[in-house]
Amino acid sequence: MKKTALxxxxxxxxxxxxxxxxxxxxxxxxxxxxxxxxxxxxxNNINSNKNKIIKVDLSSLKSxxxxxxxxxxxxxxxxxxxxxxxxxxxxxxxxxxxxxxQKIIELNFKSIFYCxxxxxxxxxKTNDKNIINIGSNSVRTLNASNMIYIACKSAIxxxxxxxxxxxxxxxxxxxVNPGLVxxxxxxxxFDDR
Numbered sequence: 001m002k003k004t005a006l007x008x009x010x011x012x013x014x015x016x017x018x019x020x021x022x023x024x025x026x027x028x029x030x031x032x033x034x035x036x037x038x039x040x041x042x043x044n045n046i047n048s049n050k051n052k053i054i055k056v057d058l059s060s061l062k063s064x065x066x067x068x069x070x071x072x073x074x075x076x077x078x079x080x081x082x083x084x085x086x087x088x089x090x091x092x093x094x095x096x097x098x099x100x101x102q103k104i105i106e107l108n109f110k111s112i113f114y115c116x117x118x119x120x121x122x123x124x125k126t127n128d129k130n131i132i133n134i135g136s137n138s139v140r141t142l143n144a145s146n147m148i149y150i151a152c153k154s155a156i157x158x159x160x161x162x163x164x165x166x167x168x169x170x171x172x173x174x175x176v177n178p179g180l181v182x183x184x185x186x187x188x189x190f191d192d193r
Contacts, residue, residue: 002027002050004075008058008115009085011039014134014178018082020046026080029071031056050075058085058111059103068118078122083112083156084134088149101148108152109159116163116173125170133160135177153177 003026009015010030019028023046031054032039039053054070057063071078087107089100116131123129136153160175167173 001076003079004029004050004071004077005080005082006071006078006115006119007031007082007084008056008111010082011035011042011053012084012086015082015084016042016045018084019043022080023051027051027075029054029075031058031067031085033057058115059106061114064111064114064118068115068121072121078119079128080130080132081115081119082132082134083115085111086134088146091146093147096146096148104146104148105152108149109155112156113159116159120167120171123167123171129171131160131163131171131173133173133175135160135175137177137179139177 005019005022005026006029007015007019007022008031010019010028011032015030019030019042022028027050028043028046029052030039030042033056036053036055043051043053052074054067056067085107087103089096089104091100112133116133119129119131133156135156136150138150139154139157142150157175157177160173163171164173
């Protein structure tokens with residue numbers, strides 16, 4: 001039986017590359033919030049045959065629970081969770097408003113906690129399960145879009161260690177911290193001359 005992987009933000013730059021890489025060994029489920037056509041495009045370019053896109057508001061626990069209920073109903077197993085979805089905005093400390101701070105925290109920290117917690121329902125002590133959290137090298141370089149984003153990505157490292165300590169007996173939990181990747185989130189950092 002082929003394993004199944006859930007990739008949040010699977011239609012983004014990093015998420016789509018992860019989906020493509022995993023597709024030879026996993027059925028792929030990717031989440032999207034706004035661009036359904038972009039999510040379908042990702043699935044059309046991968047090798048797996050039992051793929052799915054799910055619209056989810058990762059800032060909503062209710063929406064996250066609904067997504068996991070759909071997965072539980074339609075798939076026999078869920079073996080890998082890649083917490084990849086992210087949000088940031090190039091903005092100074094003086095100008096950042098409360099709603100932007102809230103969105104950054106919800107998408108870069110709370111959603112990872114909630115998705116990881118829901119994923120535990122698919123785990124038992126006999127299964128080989130994995131959670132991969134996508135952090136950021138900005139926790140070392142401190143040169144990301146804003147301080148709140150860096151703080152959330154730093155918190156993901158701590159959350160990863162805590163989940164690994166408490167649930168490591170039956171699920172591997174790791175954090176990968178990529179450097180700056182050219183995408184719509186980081187376009188302001190690149191000079192296209």
